[in-house]
Structures are given as structure tokens and as C-alpha cells.
Amino acid sequence: MLLEERLNNWVDSYNRNGYLNGTLLIASNENILLNRGFGTANWEHSVPNVPTTKFRIGSLTKAFTAMAIFQLHEKQKLNIDDYVGKYLHDYPNGQQITIYHCLTNSSGIPNYTNAPDFWFRTMRLPSTLDQLIDSFKEKELEFEPGSKFGYSNSAYALLTAIIEKVSDMSYADYIQQHICHPLGMYHTGCDDGIKVVTGLASGYSFWEEPIHSAYADMSFPLGSYGLYSTTEDLFTWDKALKSFKILHKELTEKMLTPNIGSYACGWMVSELMEKKYVHHFGDISGFSSDFLRFVDDQVTIIFLSNMNVSPVMHLSREIAKIVFNKNVSSPAPAVPISFTKKESIVGKYVIENGDKVLILSIKNEELYLTVPKMYGALYKFKLIPISHDSVKTAFLTEMIYERLIFYYSLSGEIERVQYVDCYEKANMLYKQ
Structure with missing residues (x-):
């Protein structure tokens, strides 16, 4: 190519x-x-x-x-x-x-x-x-x-x-x-x-x-x-x-x-x-x-x-x-799917080994992620659910390429949460 x-x-x-x-x-x-x-x-x-x-x-x-x-x-x-x-x-x-x-x-x-x-x-x-x-x-x-x-x-x-x-x-x-x-x-x-x-x-x-x-x-x-x-x-x-x-x-x-x-x-x-x-x-x-x-x-x-x-x-x-002919990743299309368990993931999350707090909230039946960026300024992005099954649910943010992935246990409980920021740095999140 x-x-x-x-x-x-x-x-x-x-x-x-x-x-x-x-x-x-x-x-x-x-x-x-x-x-x-x-x-x-x-x-x-x-x-x-x-x-x-x-x-x-x-x-x-x-x-x-x-x-x-x-x-x-x-x-x-x-x-x-x-x-x-x-x-x-x-x-x-x-x-x-x-x-x-x-x-x-x-x-x-x-x-x-x-x-x-x-x-x-x-x-x-x-x-x-x-x-x-x-x-x-x-x-x-x-x-x-x-x-x-x-x-x-x-x-x-x-x-x-x-x-x-x-x-x-x-x-x-x-x-x-x-x-x-x-x-x-x-x-x-x-x-x-x-x-x-x-x-x-x-x-x-x-x-x-x-x-x-x-x-x-x-x-x-x-x-x-x-x-x-x-x-x-x-x-x-x-x-x-x-x-x-x-x-x-x-x-x-x-x-x-x-x-x-x-x-x-x-x-x-x-x-x-x-x-x-x-x-x-x-x-x-x-x-x-x-x-x-x-x-x-x-x-x-x-x-x-x-x-x-x-x-x-x-x-x-x-x-x-x-x-220079290196491989890079690119975003999946942000095509929304139905996700009905919004309330189950709302709350404050802390980044592992860090003091950054991310907030998941609902407004007009849409999920939003509030996150600090450069100079500590806060930004709020709509979350778009793009995949969901018994193992995990994946979201993309609007405006910048960030991902939030919820992994489930066999009983359906949230087992871990991964946040991949716009610099493609993956972080584990813990609910406060």
C-alpha cells in the first residue's frame, strides 16, 4: 500500500x-x-x-x-x-x-x-x-x-x-x-x-x-x-x-x-x-x-x-x-449499540497508582466521562457503547479517542475496569 x-x-x-x-x-x-x-x-x-x-x-x-x-x-x-x-x-x-x-x-x-x-x-x-x-x-x-x-x-x-x-x-x-x-x-x-x-x-x-x-x-x-x-x-x-x-x-x-x-x-x-x-x-x-x-x-x-x-x-x-513504516493502531468506528445497565457503572473511579479521579455520570439518559487533562483542567465527554457481552462492555469517548472497558466475572459483577487514554496509555480504575 x-x-x-x-x-x-x-x-x-x-x-x-x-x-x-x-x-x-x-x-x-x-x-x-x-x-x-x-x-x-x-x-x-x-x-x-x-x-x-x-x-x-x-x-x-x-x-x-x-x-x-x-x-x-x-x-x-x-x-x-x-x-x-x-x-x-x-x-x-x-x-x-x-x-x-x-x-x-x-x-x-x-x-x-x-x-x-x-x-x-x-x-x-x-x-x-x-x-x-x-x-x-x-x-x-x-x-x-x-x-x-x-x-x-x-x-x-x-x-x-x-x-x-x-x-x-x-x-x-x-x-x-x-x-x-x-x-x-x-x-x-x-x-x-x-x-x-x-x-x-x-x-x-x-x-x-x-x-x-x-x-x-x-x-x-x-x-x-x-x-x-x-x-x-x-x-x-x-x-x-x-x-x-x-x-x-x-x-x-x-x-x-x-x-x-x-x-x-x-x-x-x-x-x-x-x-x-x-x-x-x-x-x-x-x-x-x-x-x-x-x-x-x-x-x-x-x-x-x-x-x-x-x-x-x-x-x-x-x-x-x-x-517510517511502523505499525500504529486506529480507532474502531463509533457506532453506538444499546446498553441498558448505565446505572451500574455510574460513580467515581481512581486511577491505579495515581490521584486522578474520573467521574461517570448520566445526563439525559446518556453516559458521560469527566476526566482531568493538561494543566489539570476538567473535560466531560459522552461515552458511546460500541460492544457488550457477558465478558465485557467497551465504550469510546466523543471528540478524542479514549476507551473505557468493563470486564465482568462469571456471576456478572464488574471485576475490573480499564481506561485507555488518548495517548494510548492503559490504566486500571478502582471505584471509590
């Missing part, structure tokens, strides 16, 4: 159950193998996702910020080994922290998105870049700069300020004029939340059905996680990085070389199936994205989603396995 056919078959098996939301581009040797949109860009107006739909790309932005810094280094407007205090004169510890520390997330600056009130309050409020920097600059460093890895959106806020100061341009203008437009990426830019971006998807979460995600004010994400793009533009970006179109080879290689652990500058470098790949994940207010670049093998996988619960990182790696 041809690779394109295997990819389409796998994608179709997920899509028929409504498990894909967003756009997906897969390329090998710069030939596009798959370029499709799935699900809904805007639920209010029933607008479908298509390959040209724009998405907020979250922290995939950091790669663009790193490129801007390296371009300014190449033009000798700054040096990546300069201390940030050279450009941000009143920044505390500015004579200890270098631009390179910020690029490689080894600055020790506390990450402002980790502040206790960020998700519930701060992210909803407008802020200037200076106000944002003022909010964390007096905080104690978490470690000596350059000694450890510590992911920090704050460090990328400093880089944004340095780009603006050195270039005498706004971050948004710099990215468009020096990166996007020279490459023909006309569907990529900085989303300030005010200007209308045509073709931009809306971001969603899930509770029994698609719901609005928590509001994020877009005045301050900027160079940390503020860009929008399309899979097609990001594929252009991928090719430009390989051909050293907007940055010399030596500096591009420095930018893509890990410093501490696997983090380079706006990219991570890891191994999958003994193959090196350059990658980054992004998420912001209902959007999640993943970008995998197997540079040596000339394979690129870009998945942009506007449903925050979509496990894009897992799915993109499953796709990589298919491309």
Missing part, C-alpha cells in the same frame, strides 16, 4: 469519529503527502477547517523570535552573547543574563504564565510589553543563568523587547517585514486580538460539547506565543530553514543546536525511532499545535488544531511512525 494511502486511511479512521479538529500537512522530500482540514473552524457559523485556515500557533512563535534575534546578530545590531542589560538598562540581573540564556530557556527568569493567578485573571487583562516585564522583573531568579533549563515565556518577552529596541520596529512589523514577507508567508502574523484576521479559526474547549475556551487577551503574548499561521505557511518556513534562505547556515545550525537538555533556540531537538527531529509544541486559548521536522529524513509534520483537548503531540508522532 502506498504511503499516501496508509496516511489517508489512518486519518480517515480518526476523522469518521470526529477525533480530528484542525489542519494537517505531511510532507516527504518536500512533496506534500497529505494536506487536509478537519472539523470546524467556527462552530457558531458552521465554517469548516480547510488547508488555508489560520490558527493561533502558541509557542511555535518562539522559533520566529529566535530567528529575528539571530538575524539581528548577523547584521551586527546585537550579539547573542550580550547581556540583556546592554539593551534593557534597568532590568535587574541584566548583567548576569545573556540573550543566549533567554533563547535557550536557561535564564532562570520565573515564567510569568506559572504565576498562581495567571490562568484565572492576568491572561484575561490587557498589558503593554513594559507592564508585562515589570510584573516579573523583581522576582528572584530560579537558578543561576546558564546553569539549568527552565522554560520561560518571560525570557521570550525580554527578547521581544530587545528586537523592538534594536530594530526600532514593533515586533509584529519586524516579523512580517524580515521573515514572513521575504518568504512569501502572507498568512502569518502577530495577532493583537483587535485587528480582524480573515480566515482565523476560533479556539474551543470541550464540556459535553464544544465550548468557548477561556479568554486570553492578545496584547502581550507577542514573541512568546502571539503569532498565527497556516500549515502551508509553516511548510514554507520549514523549507526556508533547510535552505538557509534568511539566515546563514552556520548561524542556523547554532540556532538549532541544543544548549541544556534538548532545548535549542525556539526549537527542541529529540529522537524518535532513533531518528533525530527538531520540534516544538504550542497552545493558547483553545488552540494546540505541533511541528515536527525530521531534517535528515526530509519529513515534515505540521498539525494545527482549534480544539484544545486534541492530543496533537501524540497524533503527530503516530503519523511519524506511519511515515
Whole structure:
């Protein structure tokens, strides 16, 4: 079977159950193998996702910020080994922290998105870049700069300020004029939340059905996680990085070389199936994205989603396995059967060796599973019974591919419960 056919078959098996939301581009040797949109860009107006739909790309932005810094280094407007205090004169510890520390997330600056009130309050409020920097600059460093890895959106806020100061341009203008437009990426830019971006998807979460995600004010994400793009533009970006179109080879290689652990500058470098790949994940207010670049093998996988619960990182790696001829599983069709013993399985369940609590409940005669996901946020999915006999009953969830299987004893009592999450990790559950 041809690779394109295997990819389409796998994608179709997920899509028929409504498990894909967003756009997906897969390329090998710069030939596009798959370029499709799935699900809904805007639920209010029933607008479908298509390959040209724009998405907020979250922290995939950091790669663009790193490129801007390296371009300014190449033009000798700054040096990546300069201390940030050279450009941000009143920044505390500015004579200890270098631009390179910020690029490689080894600055020790506390990450402002980790502040206790960020998700519930701060992210909803407008802020200037200076106000944002003022909010964390007096905080104690978490470690000596350059000694450890510590992911920090704050460090990328400093880089944004340095780009603006050195270039005498706004971050948004710099990215468009020096990166996007020279490459023909006309569907990529900085989303300030005010200007209308045509073709931009809306971001969603899930509770029994698609719901609005928590509001994020877009005045301050900027160079940390503020860009929008399309899979097609990001594929252009991928090719430009390989051909050293907007940055010399030596500096591009420095930018893509890990410093501490696997983090380079706006990219991570890891191994999958003994193959090196350059990658980054992004998420912001209902959007999640993943970008995998197997540079040596000339394979690129870009998945942009506007449903925050979509496990894009897992799915993109499953796709990589298919491309490299490994076997992967795919979901059975979610065809509901009759199941009358709903009351018998309702209740709270605890994951073995864990503190995660799952709740099974009934609403309007339908079974639902409530389960915590990333950042501990709760989601509620309808359970679809797909098989039932004297030995076991199997359920699939709506929206993401998860399974719940009840095994029965000879007397018909529930003997054990297995929960297979969207990362295909199997867990035993115990009723509280």
C-alpha cells in the first residue's frame, strides 16, 4: 500500500469519529503527502477547517523570535552573547543574563504564565510589553543563568523587547517585514486580538460539547506565543530553514543546536525511532499545535488544531511512525449499540497508582466521562457503547479517542475496569 494511502486511511479512521479538529500537512522530500482540514473552524457559523485556515500557533512563535534575534546578530545590531542589560538598562540581573540564556530557556527568569493567578485573571487583562516585564522583573531568579533549563515565556518577552529596541520596529512589523514577507508567508502574523484576521479559526474547549475556551487577551503574548499561521505557511518556513534562505547556515545550525537538555533556540531537538527531529509544541486559548521536522529524513509534520483537548503531540508522532513504516493502531468506528445497565457503572473511579479521579455520570439518559487533562483542567465527554457481552462492555469517548472497558466475572459483577487514554496509555480504575 502506498504511503499516501496508509496516511489517508489512518486519518480517515480518526476523522469518521470526529477525533480530528484542525489542519494537517505531511510532507516527504518536500512533496506534500497529505494536506487536509478537519472539523470546524467556527462552530457558531458552521465554517469548516480547510488547508488555508489560520490558527493561533502558541509557542511555535518562539522559533520566529529566535530567528529575528539571530538575524539581528548577523547584521551586527546585537550579539547573542550580550547581556540583556546592554539593551534593557534597568532590568535587574541584566548583567548576569545573556540573550543566549533567554533563547535557550536557561535564564532562570520565573515564567510569568506559572504565576498562581495567571490562568484565572492576568491572561484575561490587557498589558503593554513594559507592564508585562515589570510584573516579573523583581522576582528572584530560579537558578543561576546558564546553569539549568527552565522554560520561560518571560525570557521570550525580554527578547521581544530587545528586537523592538534594536530594530526600532514593533515586533509584529519586524516579523512580517524580515521573515514572513521575504518568504512569501502572507498568512502569518502577530495577532493583537483587535485587528480582524480573515480566515482565523476560533479556539474551543470541550464540556459535553464544544465550548468557548477561556479568554486570553492578545496584547502581550507577542514573541512568546502571539503569532498565527497556516500549515502551508509553516511548510514554507520549514523549507526556508533547510535552505538557509534568511539566515546563514552556520548561524542556523547554532540556532538549532541544543544548549541544556534538548532545548535549542525556539526549537527542541529529540529522537524518535532513533531518528533525530527538531520540534516544538504550542497552545493558547483553545488552540494546540505541533511541528515536527525530521531534517535528515526530509519529513515534515505540521498539525494545527482549534480544539484544545486534541492530543496533537501524540497524533503527530503516530503519523511519524506511519511515515517510517511502523505499525500504529486506529480507532474502531463509533457506532453506538444499546446498553441498558448505565446505572451500574455510574460513580467515581481512581486511577491505579495515581490521584486522578474520573467521574461517570448520566445526563439525559446518556453516559458521560469527566476526566482531568493538561494543566489539570476538567473535560466531560459522552461515552458511546460500541460492544457488550457477558465478558465485557467497551465504550469510546466523543471528540478524542479514549476507551473505557468493563470486564465482568462469571456471576456478572464488574471485576475490573480499564481506561485507555488518548495517548494510548492503559490504566486500571478502582471505584471509590
